Amino acid sequence: MYRGGPGMLAWALHRITGVAVLVFLLLHILETSMLLYGPEAYNRALALYKQPWFKPLEFLLVAAVVYHAGNGILVMILDLFPRTTRSYRRMFWVGAALYAVVMLPVAVLMLRPIFP
């Protein structure tokens, strides 16, 4: 399936985004556990995410999850219908186009607060 070209890049990005999202998930569980220490402790933990410099990172997190999900769907199509491997390049570019269409409005909605 992975024969260099876009496939190699897609595969590397799948692993990088997967590990990055897992690291955030661990941080997210820790920060959520502050709920057990009451409103002050929890709101103090959330303050980390509300700093202006965190907004682009939050967008990157969503972008990483959506990429991982999209590429995961593509991988599952290739697994279930091995014949589609022959059209991999075309599927990759269709997927890339769909990704751009989805992420553009998400970028506008999520990054709007840093541009008053």
Place this chain on the structure above:
Amino acid sequence: MTGARTNGWAWLGWLYLRISAVLLLGLVVGHLYIMHVLTGTDRIDFAFVAQRFSTPFWRVYDLLILLLALSHGLVGVRGIVYDYTRSAGWRLVWNVILWSVGLVFTVLGALVLFTFQPGAFTGQ
């Protein structure tokens, strides 16, 4: 990880990644859309979460994401580790690390979802 079907455990991991992925697709897209796009993280605070957890629905929803996402991520990392380690010793070390992280964070996350009572802080 395609072609890893020669080994029983590797195949099970391969299969688990796909089954959990299908379940996570809807759960995570819903979570991201509601919390990051529709609500916006700036508006999330203790009161928001207390309101959200006042019905069991979102606790169950979050418990499903917790169990599926954490296990999916750790099984995925296990696949990466097995691509770069060959010795049984290092693989054992990594397996212990990944299982420990999984256990600790599952317990911590589930503890919050099962025991959180906002009334204990707001006096209601």
